[in-house]
Amino acid sequence: MKMLINVPETVVADALRGMAAAHPDLAVDVENRVIVRRDAPVAGQVALVSGGGSGHEPLHGGFVGPGMLSAACPGEVFTSPVPDQMVRAAAAVDSGAGVLFVVKNYTGDVLNFDMAAELAEDEGVQVAKVLVNDDVAVTDSLFTAGRRGTGATLFVEKLAGAAAAEGRPLEQVESIARRVNENSRSFGVALSAVTTPAKGSPTFDLPEGELELGIGIHGEPGRERRPMMTSGEIADFAVNAILEDMSPHNPVLVLVNGMGATPLLELYGFNAEVQRVLAERGVAVVRTLVGNYVTSLDMAGASVTLCQVDEEMLRLWDAPVRTPALRWGM
Amino acid sequence: MLDADFFRRWMTATAASVDREADRLTALDSAIGDADHGSNMQRGFAAVRTTLADEAPDTPGAVLMLSGRQLISTVGGASGPLYGTLLRRTGKALGEAAEVGEEQLAEALRAGVQGVMKLGGAALGDKTMVDALLPAVEALGSGFGAAREAAEKGAKDTVPLLARKGRASYLGERSIGHQDPGATSSALLIAALAETAEG
Numbered sequence: 001m002k003m004l005i006n007v008p009e010t011v012v013a014d015a016l017r018g019m020a021a022a023h024p025d026l027a028v029d030v031e032n033r034v035i036v037r038r039d040a041p042v043a044g045q046v047a048l049v050s051g052g053g054s055g056h057e058p059l060h061g062g063f064v065g066p067g068m069l070s071a072a073c074p075g076e077v078f079t080s081p082v083p084d085q086m087v088r089a090a091a092a093v094d095s096g097a098g099v100l101f102v103v104k105n106y107t108g109d110v111l112n113f114d115m116a117a118e119l120a121e122d123e124g125v126q127v128a129k130v131l132v133n134d135d136v137a138v139t140d141s142l143f144t145a146g147r148r149g150t151g152a153t154l155f156v157e158k159l160a161g162a163a164a165a166e167g168r169p170l171e172q173v174e175s176i177a178r179r180v181n182e183n184s185r186s187f188g189v190a191l192s193a194v195t196t197p198a199k200g201s202p203t204f205d206l207p208e209g210e211l212e213l214g215i216g217i218h219g220e221p222g223r224e225r226r227p228m229m230t231s232g233e234i235a236d237f238a239v240n241a242i243l244e245d246m247s248p249h250n251p252v253l254v255l256v257n258g259m260g261a262t263p264l265l266e267l268y269g270f271n272a273e274v275q276r277v278l279a280e281r282g283v284a285v286v287r288t289l290v291g292n293y294v295t296s297l298d299m300a301g302a303s304v305t306l307c308q309v310d311e312e313m314l315r316l317w318d319a320p321v322r323t324p325a326l327r328w329g330m
Numbered sequence: 331m332l333d334a335d336f337f338r339r340w341m342t343a344t345a346a347s348v349d350r351e352a353d354r355l356t357a358l359d360s361a362i363g364d365a366d367h368g369s370n371m372q373r374g375f376a377a378v379r380t381t382l383a384d385e386a387p388d389t390p391g392a393v394l395m396l397s398g399r400q401l402i403s404t405v406g407g408a409s410g411p412l413y414g415t416l417l418r419r420t421g422k423a424l425g426e427a428a429e430v431g432e433e434q435l436a437e438a439l440r441a442g443v444q445g446v447m448k449l450g451g452a453a454l455g456d457k458t459m460v461d462a463l464l465p466a467v468e469a470l471g472s473g474f475g476a477a478r479e480a481a482e483k484g485a486k487d488t489v490p491l492l493a494r495k496g497r498a499s500y501l502g503e504r505s506i507g508h509q510d511p512g513a514t515s516s517a518l519l520i521a522a523l524a525e526t527a528e529g
Contacts, residue, residue, distance in 0.1 A: 053406075076373075078364045079406040107496045108407035111449065115402065115411055137500075144499035196365050199356060203365040216500060218364040223502055 001195045001202075008197035012054045012074060019061060023324050026064055033085050035061040036071040040093040046164040046173045047071070047093035049086060050102035050157060052109055053078040055196070055297045056217055059153060062325035068161035069102075069323070077196050077297070078218045080108035086116030090125050098126035098170035100177060102157055104149025105133035106218075128170055130177040132156050134184045134305065136245045137214030137223055148216045151255045151294050151305030152184035155317075158326065162319035176316065180307060185246045187238040188303030190215040190222065190259065194296050213237065217259070217296040217303075231266070235273035238304045243281055248308040251284035253317060255305040260295035262302055267291065270302055278306075286314055293325065331429040336526060337393040338382050343522035345375035351518055359511040362498040367409065367511040374405035374413070390430050394421030408496055409512065412446050412459065413519075419445035436470040443467050450495060457493040457505065461485065462516035474524040481520035485513040 005011050013030055020028035027036045041047060050060045051073030060072035071089035075081035090099045099120065103113045110131070117127045132149035160177035168176075190212040193202035206212055211229060214222035229237070256271040258264070271290045278285055286309065294303070309317065320329030348355070348371045356368030378397045387393045398417030402410050420442030424430050430438075443463045452458040462484040469480035486509065493505035496512070 075406045076370065077366065079366055079370055080408075080410075082403050082406050082410060084403050106408075107450070108410070111408055111411035112406065144494065144502075145496055148500065198369045199360060199365045203360045216497075218497065223500070223504075 001200055003195075003197060005197055008200070011197045012076060015054070015057070016074070019324075025322070026061075026324075029088075032088055033074055033081065034071060034089045034092065035064050035074070036089065036092050037065050037069075039066075040070050041095035042070075043095050044097060044167055045095055046097045046168065046170050047090070047095065047099045048102060048157065048161050048164055048173075049073070049089045049093060049099055050153070051075065051081045051086060051089070051113075052104050052106075053080055053218065056295050058292075058325035059294045060157070063154070063157050063323050065321070065323035066330065067165050067319060067321035067323070068157050068326065070099075077198065080106065080112045083112050083116035083119055086113060087119045087123070090116070090120040090127065091123060094125045098128065100160060100164070100170065100173050101127060101129045102153065102160070102177065103129055103131050104153055105131050105146050106148060107145050109149075126170060128174040130156065130160070130174055130181065132181050134181065134186045135216065136185050136187055136241050137216075139223075150188060150217055151186040151257050151303050152181055152307060154255060154289075154293050154326075155184055155253060155305065155307045156180045158321065159313055159316040161321070162316040165319065176313075180313065183246075183309070183313075184305060184307040185242040186303050186305040187241045188215045188217070188222075188259065188301065189213050189234055189238060190299055190301035191228075192261065192298075192300040194260075194299040196297065211301070214241075215296075215299075215301065217294060231270045232273045232276070235270060235277050235304070239274055239277040239281070242304065242306055243283070246306070246308070248283050248306065250308045250310055251286040251314075252278070253307040253309055254278070254285050254288040255293065255303075255307075256288070256290045257294050257303045257305065258292040259299040259301040259303065260292060261298045261300040264291065267302060274304055287317060331431060332390060332435060333429045334388050334390055334393050337390045340523050340526040341375070341378050341382060341393065341397050343526050344519050345379045347518045347522050348372050348375045348515065355511050355515055358509055358514055361508045362493065362501055362505050363511060364497060366407070367515065370405050370407055370409055371515050374401045374410065377401075377404040389424075389426055389428055391421045391424035391426060394418070394424065397421075408450065409515075412450055412512075415445045415449050416442045416463070432470070436467065439470065440467045452495045455491060456495045457488045457491040457498060457510045457513070458495050459510075459512040459516040461488050461491070461510065462513040462520065466516075466520045474527040478517075478521045478524035481517040485509060485517040488513045
């Protein structure tokens with residue numbers, strides 16, 4: 001597989017150097033792998049720190065900036081970062097108002113953020129944690145590592161970041177983050193497997209003419225494989241899987257998210273089908289975001305995330321944000 | 331009796347073994363995980379090798395504590411905290427003695443494996459590193475060779491199991507028929523211990 005890289009060993013460091021050059025608002029520590037908004041710590045504000053394996057860009061580094069994350073810790077490709085990174089990030093962004101860790105529910109992320117929280121608290125930083133676990137494809141939560149954190153991470157980081165920017169205290173920012181997660185559900189499909197730089201060949205075998213339903217964002221295969229479906233059929237399947245799990249009584253934010261190798265032309269077409277299914281099912285949509293936000297390297301495919309919102313949550317979604325990947329109102 | 335040098339050679343032998351087997355670990359991980367177990371373990375144990383040479387800890391406990399800390403700081407994923415905890419707990423249980431006996435090591439390793447089970451929440455049969463480590467600890471009373479055989483058998487015996495922990499668990503029934511990468515690297519760690527003891 002051809003890739004636009006030098007050598008697999010330096011892909012993360014190379015990308016961080018490039019981010020630093022492109023975004024002067026960010027302080028990028030390439031050696032220690034921490035991306036921090038340059039004006040941190042912001043007096044009187046709770047700081048948000050997230051992180052995870054690389055390969056999901058723009059998540060999380062692309063969401064660092066006013067109105068969203070204070071810092072991000074990129075790990076190796078598809079590998080959670082190490083506790084040292086989170087401890088360093090927390091120390092850099094804590095204004096004294098405390099730090100919220102936004103953690104996607106994967107065994108590695110959970111273990112490393114848990115260790116980091118203990119170490120940061122030893123250093124006098126007040127830490128709260130919120131777990132994102134929105135992927136309805138994982139049905140048997142009791143006998144697995146539990147539902148994965150996917151598209152809802154964007155909603156959690158945006159809404160909790162807006163709450164922090166309003167100067168709300170840590171327990172309120174944490175509670176909003178939890179509310180966003182509890183009201184969000186996602187479902188993803190893959191049209192092709194993913195190729196990691198280290199391996200250089202696809203991580204699973206997905207024949208031409210088939211698709212994988214219920215995939216995660218790490219190139220792990222999903223739960224079920226079927227003959228290729230149309231965009232409309234996929235939208236029916238994905239939205240219905242979500243609505244089986246959550247019956248929104250409030251309007252929803254919609255994220256139609258590309259996995260990395262699916263063109264926007266297809267994503268917008270898919271969004272039309274998603275909106276059709278939601279209308280058929282009587283679900284009101286207040287805002288829609290279409291694009292590549294929580295990706296899986298070069299995987300083709302898409303995920304749908306719904307987040308049902310009350311007035312306060314909608315106001316937090318609309319609040320100003322200025323990051324490399326999301327930017328409005330400021 | 332086993333001294334600090336023995337434990338340093340054990341870690342170095344593990345690093346060499348992980349280097350040799352990295353592609354196999356990654357191949358196993360691409361079947362039911364995300365295809366990075368080999369490179370992650372390689373990066374971690376390379377760092378262990380370097381730090382042991384630089385800092386030259388002088389007791390068995392200190393060698394394992396430092397190795398565990400280094401794995402936590404460099405590996406990431408679930409393997410970093412889990413292998414880090416295994417070595418740190420084992421090292422802690424060995425205390426500050428300059429030399430330890432085989433029985434003492436067996437007891438300490440049992441404490442290490444219990445630490446892994448508590449942190450990861452895994453039990454025997456969940457298709458994880460525990461499936462190689464626990465039988466190895468049980469067999470260690472009968473010698474290092476027996477421990478190696480038990481670990482290798484434990485790793486092979488994960489093939490028909492349904493994964494209940496970690497990333498492979500998302501596959502449900504489809505995780506059946508593949509050997510667990512974590513159990514496989516755990517068997518390498520135990521085999522390196524036996525290799526070191528045999529000289």
